Amino acid sequence: MFLLQVDSFNTAAQDTLTSAVVESAQQAQELRFFDLLLKGGWVMIPLAILAFLGLVIFIERYITIRKASRNQGSFMPQIKQSILSGNLDSAVNLCRSTNTPLSRMLQKGLLRIGRPIKDIEGAIENVGKLEVSKLEKNISILGIVAGIAPMLGFVGTISGVIRIFYNISLSDNISIGIIAGGLYEKMITSATGLMIGILAYVCYHVLNMMVDRVILRMETEAIEFIDLLEEPGR
Secondary structure, X not given: OHHHXXXXXXXXXXXXXXXXXXXXXXXXXXXXXXXXXXXXXXXXXXXXXXXXXXHHHHHHHHHHHHHHOOOOOOHHHHHHHHHHOXXXXXXXXHHHHHOOHHHHHHHHHHHOEOEOHHHHHHHHHHHHHHHHXXXXXXXXXXXXXXXXXXXXXXXXXXHHHHHHHHHHHHHOOOOHHHHHHHXXXXXXXXXXXXXXXXXHHHHHHHHHHHHHHHHHHHHHHHHHHHHHHOOXXX
């Protein structure tokens, strides 16, 4: 009876030890996400730079465009009231204090009042173009990132495949370990490049849509401003 108890105890201990070894081996084989990225090789460095550059540009442009597109419902009514009452200085001061692309555009038009309407339209249009170019600053870089990142990822994959065949030529042995080990590591660069490219592409179009909304509002308000100046009795 005592021997049976000892044997059962030894069997349980061996099972526990075996399961612990297997579990530790499985944990050793598991890769963390950051460790997986590091296995992508040198191509991950320019990809990381592109990702950081795209993120910085998107955040900076998003904040700038949001500030430019903030809606001030009382702005145009106050401008209209100041013009109709002949108080142009009040309208100019209001534009200066508002400090938006629309206000700077209308301020240039207010300073041209008294000249031919074509001159006023031309001044407003020129300022509008400058303001739009300021809003679109660096957005095209996101488009470049969206195009370059996937290509860099494919470069990393091709580099990995070349290294695989080079290792095969050195070892004169075609094994699953040599092929699969190097190939999955280099596929990481393709996946990373595609993800960065997709995100940059989405951010690029999001910013462009925001700019288009600002342009539409500026054009609408500029037309209303010109119509106000052309009203009978003005």
